[in-house]
Amino acid sequence: MELLTQILRSITDRHVSLIAAGVAFYSFFAIFPGMAAIIAIWGLFSDPVVMREYLSQTHSLLPDMVFSVLSTQLDALLGARPHTLGWASLLSLAVALYSVHNGVSALISAVNAIQGHKPRGGVRGLIASIAMTAFLIVIAVCALGTVVVLPIVMQLVPLGQFAAPFLHVAPWVILLAVVLVSLGLFYRWGSNPTGRRHSWLSPGSVLATALWVASSVGFSIYLANFGAYNRIYGSIGAIVALLMWFWISAYIVLLGATLNAELWRRKDQ
Template identity: 45%
Template sequence: MTKLAFLARVFKNVWLQIDERNLSLIAAGVGFFAMLAVFPGLAAVIALWGLVSDPAVVSGQMELMRPLLPPDVFELIKEQVDGLIGQGRSTLGWATVVSVGFALWSARAGISAMMRGMNEIYRIRNRSSLHHYTAALVMTAGLVGVSLVALAAIVVVPVVLNFIYLDVTTASYINTLRWVAAMGALLAGLGIIYRFGPNRRGERPTMIVPGAVLSVTIWGAVSAAFSAYLTNFGNYNEVYGSIGAMIALLVWLYLSAFLILLGAALNAEIERQNCGGDGERQKP
């Protein structure tokens, strides 16, 4: 089989899996729980940062994220961050406990839904409830660690550079490297999901790079297209009123979750074709 024919078969089967494995429905569940985790997660970040430095720094550095997010989504998150910063430190202290707990619960639920989606893609039965819950918690903790690395690269590094004298060339290199580090953290997070999400017996999936690259590439294009749509054509506020920005955020999270699952489907199909078969369901 030629390489072109191989790729054609892979992408055809991935396309068929979107409907057969209910990827759109699973992505909707992941997007919902991600929505629940976003704002408590923001409150936790602001509160924790406020214990060691000025929380307003986070608001200033958030401007760097503007090109990556749809306009309505960015403004909604920015407004929430500014509101949290305006609260007193005592309020932020209490917010830390509550927000961290709720954010972790919501993130765990989203990861759990994602793992079930991975099992569908790899045609594997789900784990027992306790095993599945524990695995989801461990994966959530790992992804939180990766997120903190990305946050440090984007937010903390510029703050540190303000206290260090560097020539223009060196500062430019460091600024470039921090975005490379953030992108590396994103790919590492996808690698964790793709490798440890499926309930595979024995050897874990090794084919993770194609799906990660596909997800990140299409995610960038889709985010840009969604931003252009919201700016020029879509006006969620006219249809949904005051919750229009929330709906835009939910749609963006849904699209992001769908693309992660699409990357997993690509990895699974390449692995399946390399093994010369369509694969059967495994028992956990």
């Protein structure tokens, strides 16, 4: 109970809700360039149309309005992608990566602010944020590659009647693994503590992953039964729902960072 009280006090004192809104804003401007960057990188090796299939497999987790926005923009990006790698393509990729980097930097700053750490400055901060951006894109590309390769491997490994259920559950497992690893990355290397660091698998990352899944499903149910975003906001209702989902996700990530910070503080006492 004392731990819960301290976490709630930290959430209020450090303005987690307000900081999460800032992270959601930057995330909104980073998500679509991030999709464009993954399409460009994946297109160097294979057909990025497979991203549409993977996104559709996560539909049951994402709110309908959020899925609609992401799916529509993904189709637009796939239709507009160049089929040759020229200077224009490289410039577009650089701009996309810069936008993603800004979103990653915003989350790094937020995690440090919540945990009471001074963020890295100058060249060290820039290198850390660029490295984290690159690592996240590599994780996304590897996850996409796993989804593509998995059915081929399943044809070589006879699982009989278990093959279909396994392939149905696999995208969910991959998605949860991506979320857990990404959060572990931010909590361990995004923060700038003066002493030792959190482990990759921390209580905060586990809690945030579980709460993110539960909140995404809950927000989806709310939008389907009680939400009136389209009636209130008209044509931008789906965009507002997407921003709200980003805010909920950012809040949960910062909640996990708050838990880690409080547990770490208790260890040092």
